Amino acid sequence: MSGELSPIDKAKFLAAKRAVDFVEDGMRVGLGTGSTAAWMVRLLGERVREEGLKIAGVPTSTRTAELARDMGIRVISLDEAKWLDLTIDGADEVDGDLNLVKGGGGALLQEKIVATASDRMVVIADAAKEVEALGAFPLPVEVIPFGWQTTQALVEEMLISMDVLGRDTTLRMNGGAPYVTDEGNHILDLHLNRIGNARELALVMNQIPGVVENGLFIDICDTLVIGHGSGRVETRDINDGTVEDMRLDFVEDDNLFRDLSD
Ligand code: 5RP
Numbered sequence: 191m192s193g194e195l196s197p198i199d200k201a202k203f204l205a206a207k208r209a210v211d212f213v214e215d216g217m218r219v220g221l222g223t224g225s226t227a228a229w230m231v232r233l234l235g236e237r238v239r240e241e242g243l244k245i246a247g248v249p250t251s252t253r254t255a256e257l258a259r260d261m262g263i264r265v266i267s268l269d270e271a272k273w274l275d276l277t278i279d280g281a282d283e284v285d286g287d288l289n290l291v292k293g294g295g296g297a298l299l300q301e302k303i304v305a306t307a308s309d310r311m312v313v314i315a316d317a318a319k320e321v322e323a324l325g326a327f328p329l330p331v332e333v334i335p336f337g338w339q340t341t342q343a344l345v346e347e348m349l350i351s352m353d354v355l356g357r358d359t360t361l362r363m364n365g366g367a368p369y370v371t372d373e374g375n376h377i378l379d380l381h382l383n384r385i386g387n388a389r390e391l392a393l394v395m396n397q398i399p400g401v402v403e404n405g406l407f408i409d410i411c412d413t414l415v416i417g418h419g420s421g422r423v424e425t426r427d428i429n430d431g432t433v434e435d436m437r438l439d440f441v442e443d444d445n446l447f448r449d450l451s452d
Contacts, residue, residue: 197419199225201316202280204438205417206230208425209278209314210237212413215244218271220304221258222279223251223297226314230278235261248274250304251297252372274308281313282327282405284320288313288414288428289388293330293405296362296371302403305410312413320416325354325385330362330405331378331395338368338376341400345378348394353386375402 195203206229213219213234221231231254237243239262247263248271249255258265268274279301283291290313292298305311333341342359349357362369362377369377385391385406392406416424425434 198316198318200419200421200440201417202226202314203229203417204421204423204440205314205316205415206233206278207438208417208423208436209312209415210234212276212278212310212312213237213243213245214275217275218246218248218266218273220274220277220279220308220311221247221249221254221263222277222301222314223249223254224280224295226280226316227254227278228257230314231257231261231263234258235263238262246271248304250279250300251295254297268304268307272307274304276310276312277305277308278312278314279305281315281319281407281411283324284313284315284411284414285322285324285388288411288426289324289409290407290411291324291327291329291405292407293332293377294327296330296369296377298330298405299332299371299373299375299403302407302410305407310412311407311410312415313411314415314417317416317418323384323386324388324406325356325382328360328379328381329385331380332371332373332375332402332404333378334400334402335368335374335376337400338378341398342378344398345380345395345401348398349380349382352391352394354391355383356381373402 210233246266281290282294358381395404414426
């Protein structure tokens, strides 16, 4: 089965495998969304089933909630948990300061709320997600459906005074209709090419009425786990400055590789 996985999927799997080691008995864990996070949920479910690990998971999307339940993880709401020990999630881009672009999978709002409500956020990614400057990946911005075109115009006007290389914005579609998030909102994708000052952009963006949240995660990620198709896994912690380099074996597991639908 492993032969069917691309090097990028192997890298995502290995990053997830390293990250689930951070989860300890009794923890309340934020469960991210996306293909890398889905590996993490599967691997965490395996620890729950095989080791009897007792955790409560707070999912960041309906997709993740469904997968977590299927994997045997006890799912609770953020309101029940109130505060989390750890969140593990993927990212679309990560820079050298561990600032992120997220929301490619449309779950940025719940992801940001959950990560911010956690003692520690661990981001798992393949090496292709590492960038010198954020912005090549279109920046997702969640907007309220009411007057979304006015909001889009305000966002474009605001971008004129920002240090970015591109200013096109597009409404994310799902087939012939606007994409709808779990919160019933739409997403604008901002094609900025390069963001000069992500911190400023994140702050200014959220001042626009109609903008619910943006996909820039500034000073939220504590630990980055980068997987490589070769088996190398690098773990960097921004708080204590440590860097760990290890190799992990890619072991086939029939249970984990069944129903790979995310
Ligand atoms: C979803 C996200 C994901 O974490 C991001 O899109 C990365 O996804 P993947 O792990 O599939 O590459 O932000 O909203």
